[in-house]
Amino acid sequence: MTLFELGQRAMSAQMVRMNAAASNLANAGSVAASEQEAYRPLRPVFAEQLDAATGMSTVRVDGVYRADVAPVRRHEPGHPLADENGDVWASPVDENAEMVEMLEASRQYQNMIEALSTAKQLMLETMRMK
Amino acid sequence: MSEGLFGIHGAALEIRAQRMGMLGSNIANAATPGYKARDIDFAAALEAKLGGAGDDRAIGSATRYRVPVMPSLDGNTVEMATEQAAFGENAVAYTATLGFLRGRVETLTRAIKGE
Numbered sequence: 457m458t459l460f461e462l463g464q465r466a467m468s469a470q471m472v473r474m475n476a477a478a479s480n481l482a483n484a485g486s487v488a489a490s491e492q493e494a495y496r497p498l499r500p501v502f503a504e505q506l507d508a509a510t511g512m513s514t515v516r517v518d519g520v521y522r523a524d525v526a527p528v529r530r531h532e533p534g535h536p537l538a539d540e541n542g543d544v545w546a547s548p549v550d551e552n553a554e555m556v557e558m559l560e561a562s563r564q565y566q567n568m569i570e571a572l573s574t575a576k577q578l579m580l581e582t583m584r585m586k
Numbered sequence: 587m588s589e590g591l592f593g594i595h596g597a598a599l600e601i602r603a604q605r606m607g608m609l610g611s612n613i614a615n616a617a618t619p620g621y622k623a624r625d626i627d628f629a630a631a632l633e634a635k636l637g638g639a640g641d642d643r644a645i646g647s648a649t650r651y652r653v654p655v656m657p658s659l660d661g662n663t664v665e666m667a668t669e670q671a672a673f674g675e676n677a678v679a680y681t682a683t684l685g686f687l688r689g690r691v692e693t694l695t696r697a698i699k700g701e
Contacts, residue, residue, distance in 0.1 A: 459610045466614030473617070502618040511645065512607045513621075515614050564616050567666065571613050574677050575606055581681065582599075585688055 457507040462514040463572040465505075469515040470568070472500045473561040476520060477554045484549035487530070489537040494527035495547035497554075523548075591694060595686045597635045601628060602680040604645050609673045612652075612664050619660040623652035625672060628679075 476498040488494040498520050505516040525548040533542030605626040615621040631648035639647070654663040 459607050462607070462610055462614055470617070502615075504615055504618050504621045510607060511604070511649075513611045513615060515618055560617070564613075567613050567616070567670070570670075571610050571673055574673065575610065578606070578677060578680050578684075581684055585684065585691060 457510050457512055457514065459512070459575050460572060462507075462512050463568050463575075465514040465516070466568050467565050469500070469502055469517050470561045470565040472517050472520065473502075474558055474565075476500050477558040477561065480549050480554045481551060481558075483547050484551050484554070485546065487532075487535065487537055487544040487546045488527070489539060489544070491527055491529075491545050494545040495549070496522040496525060496527070497547075497549050499523050592687060592690055594632070594636065595683050595690065598632060598683045599680070599687065600641065601626065601631045601635065601645070602676060602683055604631075604641075605676050606673070606680065608649070609669055609676060612669045613666070613673065616662070616664045616666060616669075619662060621662050621664060623654075623664045623669065624649055625652055626650075 480497045483495040486495050499522070500520045501518040503516045503518040504513045506513040527545040527548050529543050530546050531542055532538055532544050535544045537544050605628065608624055608626055612623045612625075615623075626645060627648045627650055631644050634644035634647055635641070652663050652665075652668065654665055655668070656665075657663065
């Protein structure tokens, strides 16, 4: 594995994280007719992937899971999706947390790009040695 | 042959490249739960390498786990400031080593050409 492959996989992982946060934000405030149907935030889980040959470790997306949080029950009898008690179930998305998540993912993406461009420059200089 | 021509710098460049990979791994795993950041003790690695140890042995014996300034709850010990500073320092040192090597190459080509 080269540093470039390592960086590429790490950036893909951060991209998955950003997409999950975007999905969560998009579904913030959506309501459902029952507790089971309500949207639950997506959360990717990362794992280290060691390449024994080079001693470098990159990131693997272990899976994208639904966060285990209870949907918010809201009494809204006029809502078309309301159940017999007049309640709807709103998605438990914390918008602030999602924004923070997105910001962190994009920062880490940038950090990786920075590291890669430095590495690229050093490699080019090494190749120019005559 | 190359050891005689390029002295310490060939070995140094190799370790610098390895260290860049290791620091790159740390930066990549900044969000991985339980990941333990590692770094190569450059002086120890160089000493082992000049002592005749192979690449794997020299790097392996000089690899250290990073001691975090403030441990995080998920067990990850990557601290971006530390990693970026180390990465930058390593890049500068790599460039310096390249400079030494380039000077050596120039000297040798001059000798070959008989200038």
